[in-house]
């Protein structure tokens with residue numbers, strides 16, 4: 031029997047009925063048509079499906095849609111909705127992506143890392159991203175991108191709010 | 198002339214990638230993102246057995262499940278002559294099994310339903326009556342008399358032997374061995390592994406029953422070749438088939454073959470009259486789609502005591518699985534394995550290869566590799582390491598002693614290749630210098646005294662990539678040329694259409710830069726289109742590092758064609774003779790008076806508005822480029838490892854990579870390709886393995902068992918370059934997509950053997966896992 035759920039997806043309230051067995055990733059991709067969240071495996075290894083649930087990165091292939099009831103969901107489509115986020119910019123600048131398939135998941139894991147630890151070492155970045163597989167980049171430039179995003183974000187935070195508004 | 202800032206994208210400029218903007222926003226468009234009105238979903242029932250006769254298939258219960266539209270079996274396909282399809286190696290492969298299943302995971306039936314979950318629900322409701330047969334999993338045993346014949350449906354096939362192939366000269370090689378002071382030999386197995394792009398394979402097949410037009414959105418590295426094969430297999434008129442390969446989430450060879458799922462989804466769409474989507478899951482990808490390698494190799498080198506290699510002899514046995522489906526040029530049964538003489542001037546070589554059917558998935562794709570070049574490179578580099586240990590010579594100096602010298606190019610190898618260019622010692626010396634080789638050797642000697650294990654591994658590889666020429670190389674009969682069509686519009690902006698297809702390599706940027714170099718149109722103004730067969734000129738696709746060598750050459754040539762015409766128009770505009778017009782970085786000017794000039798944009802506008810009398814309007818053209826030769830990228834990789842004697846764990850301390858891929862168009866993108874290849878090489882060397890138990894059960898069927906390197910275990914890479922242009926390529930580029938995967942596994946394994954060779958350990962086959970290392974140490978009495 032279907033269950034009704036209400037979740038806040040990328041800032042917007044969504045109420046709908048879902049089959050209890052529906053995976054969150056399918057809910058996001060098929061029902062909400064937010065196709066930036068990808069699927070790369072069936073054993074919770076690749077992280078292509080990573081989204082933020084109440085700010086915490088989860089593998090949405092391993093979460094049921096009903097578990098998102100009453101919670102905040104953030105997908106890649108939200109992080110650069112207005113202006114590009116420093117993480118997105120850094121991935122491009124540092125050539126942190128090739129085929130782009132792992133990229134949304136990588137960026138969301140990075141997003142959560144930097145929220146937690148604004149100045150991570152290379153080792154900390156490599157550990158934080160070890161749940162996301164990339165087959166194209168060899169991780170070198172992804173790590174560089176996250177470091178560079180951290181620096182950018184720190185600098186932006188150091189600028190007094192008035193200066194940003196006035197710029 | 199000085200290059201303006203901001204960067205326009207001339208060759209050598211690391212401009213940022215044009216394709217990234219959509220990917221970082223989550224706006225890529227991959228096959229699984231495509232939804233068409235009324236679209237149905239397909240799921241595949243696969244064989245649980247490696248070898249079994251099918252007695253019956255009952256689909257009644259599945260068909261009765263609400264939401265199920267159709268169940269397709271081999272019987273149904275047989276009525277349409279679609280139960281079997283040709284492979285890329287001239288064999289046949291079952292689309293859906295009719296008589297027998299021949300590997301675990303083979304396609305048996307397909308359910309088409311309104312919902313993907315329902316399609317899956319229906320699979321266990323299909324009742325298949327199997328009679329299990331003995332499975333053949335070892336290729337040597339498969340060739341023994343009396344082994345169960347796997348392909349008993351093939352007329353005249355009385356054993357599991359597929360092919361016998363030889364290259365080089367046996368007589369000359371035997372002579373070399375007769376003259377040798379000693380013979381160095383190595384028997385090694387390059388295990389079965391899998392390209393495993395993060396995106397699996399899939400299709401959305403949309404056949405319009407009213408018009409007969411088929412639009413197939415497919416994860417295809419070779420959309421044009423696939424269209425032709427589809428036309429032949431399905432008997433559809435080729436002009437009615439449109440293959441669209443949208444954004445692809447990595448390929449690495451996995452998306453070169455045509456898989457049964459594509460064929461059934463297309464047939465189902467044709468029969469039902471609705472679009473059908475099939476996207477495989479990871480397990481399906483690993484157990485049924487193109488594996489790589491699975492090569493048993495025995496190599497011998499005839500040597501002089503001073504370290505000169507006089508000859509090489511190789512015996513190969515390839516395990517091809519149940520259908521011979523290697524993706525390779527038809528004349529070369531073991532691919533380009535005969536590049537096995539590598540970077541060395543070896544006067545005599547002889548290669549003998551045989552292939553065997555086994556009850557395993559078919560494939561034989563080149564996982565980030567140009568047709569078995571990886572196996573060849575691995576063998577020769579491992580043999581040289583073995584020789585260094587046996588002769589007690591430094592492995593770097595042993596290489597230098599045998600390298601083909603720069604003045605020997607073009608160099609004719611003993612197996613018939615003509616190497617274009619190379620400076621092997623230069624690349625090696627740079628790597629030695631960057632890693633601090635002499636100090637490391639000292640450190641190693643110190644450590645050895647204390648009983649600590651440290652190793653330095655070298656691989657000085659040479660690849661052969663960029664097939665054609667078409668007269669020697671073809672895929673299923675299609676000559677391996679490639680194409681580019683360039684249209685420059687009145688405002689000076691251009692569209693470049695290519696026959697190749699990116700899977701992440703950055704074609705939208707790199708190929709735009711070739712146009713920038715040749716015509717001066719900024720890369721930002723050049724839109725690159727690929728993957729849609731209705732909209733791009735015919736080409737053979739992207740694999741075997743052939744895009745830049747062949748498609749890139751086509752792009753340069755078509756740009757030059759347009760430049761010639763543009764020059765005539767510029768002469769007309771400048772009221773000068775064409776012979777007096779010079780061109781530099783997008784400007785045409787009268788020789789001697791650079792102030793009198795017209796930009797390419799001026800000329801483009803004139804091509805539509807103000808032409809010389811009698812000239813055809815427009816500025817566009819198309820070129821089909823058939824390369825005169827292959828290209829031969831090379832380099833030296835150096836790896837430093839430390840090994841824990843208590844656990845056998847290998848820690849990669851350093852990885853220095855010197856690559857020479859000729860002229861680098863976008864150095865940032867080239868470096869990214871190398872990083873990716875090194876990580877895949879690392880994975881192959883230490884982690885990735887698809888193996889089978891005695892019953893033919895696949896033991897690498899998901900990412901829990903098939904281990905891919907993550908950011909945590911992947912080492913850091915230090916990359917350097919030398920540049921030796923290819924003399925026959927219009928811009929001197931050689932291709933780089935695969936060098937690192939080809940060259941690095943031997944460097945990693947050589948490092949391990951370098952650390953333990955003095956203990957009498959001669960070889961450890963990949964993947965070099967801790968338990969294998971520890972076991973070898975224990976047997977040598979050196980484990981802690």
Ligand code: FES
Pocket residue numbers: 068069070071072073074075076077078079080089090091092
């Ligand atoms: S799809 Fe979720 S971890 Fe791979």
Ligand code: FES
Pocket residue numbers: 126127128129130131132133163164165166167395446447701
């Ligand atoms: S960019 Fe292709 S998988 Fe990461």
